[in-house]
Amino acid sequence: MISAKDIKDRDSLKQWLKEWPDSQGMDEEAARKVAVTIAHRVAMRVFPITWKWFSSEAARKRDLTALPFLRCSLISGVACKYPTPEIKKAADAATAAATAADAATDAAATATAAYAADAAGDDIWGQIQDDAVLIESGEDLSNKGLWSPTPPDWFRVDEVPMLDAWQDEPETWGFWARWWNYSQVGKPLDWALQEKVALIADEDWEQVPEHVAGVIAGIEEAHLAEHTKLGETLTFNPETGNLRLDDDGANNVDRLQSCVLKLKEIDALVQQFDNYKGMLRAEVFLIQRAIEYHPDNPVILHHNAKAAREILAGNIANGNCPSFEQEPVLGLIDTTLLDVQSTLANEPSVIEANGARADMTKVIESKEVQALVRPVA
Numbered sequence: 001m002i003s004a005k006d007i008k009d010r011d012s013l014k015q016w017l018k019e020w021p022d023s024q025g026m027d028e029e030a031a032r033k034v035a036v037t038i039a040h041r042v043a044m045r046v047f048p049i050t051w052k053w054f055s056s057e058a059a060r061k062r063d064l065t066a067l068p069f070l071r072c073s074l075i076s077g078v079a080c081k082y083p084t085p086e087i088k089k090a091a092d093a094a095t096a097a098a099t100a101a102d103a104a105t106d107a108a109a110t111a112t113a114a115y116a117a118d119a120a121g122d123d124i125w126g127q128i129q130d131d132a133v134l135i136e137s138g139e140d141l142s143n144k145g146l147w148s149p150t151p152p153d154w155f156r157v158d159e160v161p162m163l164d165a166w167q168d169e170p171e172t173w174g175f176w177a178r179w180w181n182y183s184q185v186g187k188p189l190d191w192a193l194q195e196k197v198a199l200i201a202d203e204d205w206e207q208v209p210e211h212v213a214g215v216i217a218g219i220e221e222a223h224l225a226e227h228t229k230l231g232e233t234l235t236f237n238p239e240t241g242n243l244r245l246d247d248d249g250a251n252n253v254d255r256l257q258s259c260v261l262k263l264k265e266i267d268a269l270v271q272q273f274d275n276y277k278g279m280l281r282a283e284v285f286l287i288q289r290a291i292e293y294h295p296d297n298p299v300i301l302h303h304n305a306k307a308a309r310e311i312l313a314g315n316i317a318n319g320n321c322p323s324f325e326q327e328p329v330l331g332l333i334d335t336t337l338l339d340v341q342s343t344l345a346n347e348p349s350v351i352e353a354n355g356a357r358a359d360m361t362k363v364i365e366s367k368e369v370q371a372l373v374r375p376v377a
Contacts, residue, residue: 280321
């Protein structure tokens, strides 16, 4: 029998998925859950590539969107946690919708697979092996980040335009942006909420993304109302379509202080290495401005962390910085910036600012920042 550490390709994965559950005395349902978990995490890792195709001219000409694939990814994630008969039925319907007879959709899947194989290569198989090792040790992967230790460069480069597109249309994609950000760092949205979204009727899923967003907003409103505690208020902004729980303030302050401390740690880390100070001048400028002049402003902290992360991704893509594989510390910095961004994403003022479609290019392209973005000598 092979072990998880022997997984290196499709054949070895199939062998492990057959032999290991049998060796553990798992029934068919438990074995299926293992396979679904592996498949779900693989699909999530290549989703930015899928989104890239659905943003292409070829997809637009056919009126195709990535919504069926988002639906499949969400439902498969819920199925890993709660494989109920209702979720299984929803998963079957979602799969059928995503692989319907439209040749263009098939072309999308083919193009995505080809690109992923070329771009991802050993990265994907290495992560599959890591997932299998964790499963063998009894870990719950729903609370694990998608990448260990950090995402590869190709993933970050393709993720940025996807996140920007979602931020540009928060009324349509706001839920998916939150779902994505929290899922990939191992802090998934409330599973009960995700299950309700997964069970949306097929006839609703067949509509345009704007319609589905309205249905999800109604589900979120009802779900939040059910879980509103004394001392909290549920509020709705009709301009942005966003819902929020206004807390008594204590937890918000704790989150803010935690984010400031994380940004301070990044700053302190960079200052220890002269080469990092040179490479990351723009990123450090944004971080220092946030923690020195705006430590009580979640909008500035969130936006500057996001802008610093985008600049770092751009510098790597342009060859101005080494890759995360070459400099793992840069990956740690990026992961911390994403953590700050995700932590503050649901702060009321950040939701309002994002609803106003704050343009991060104004921050990135400002004279102060651009003066610091130069190729490494």
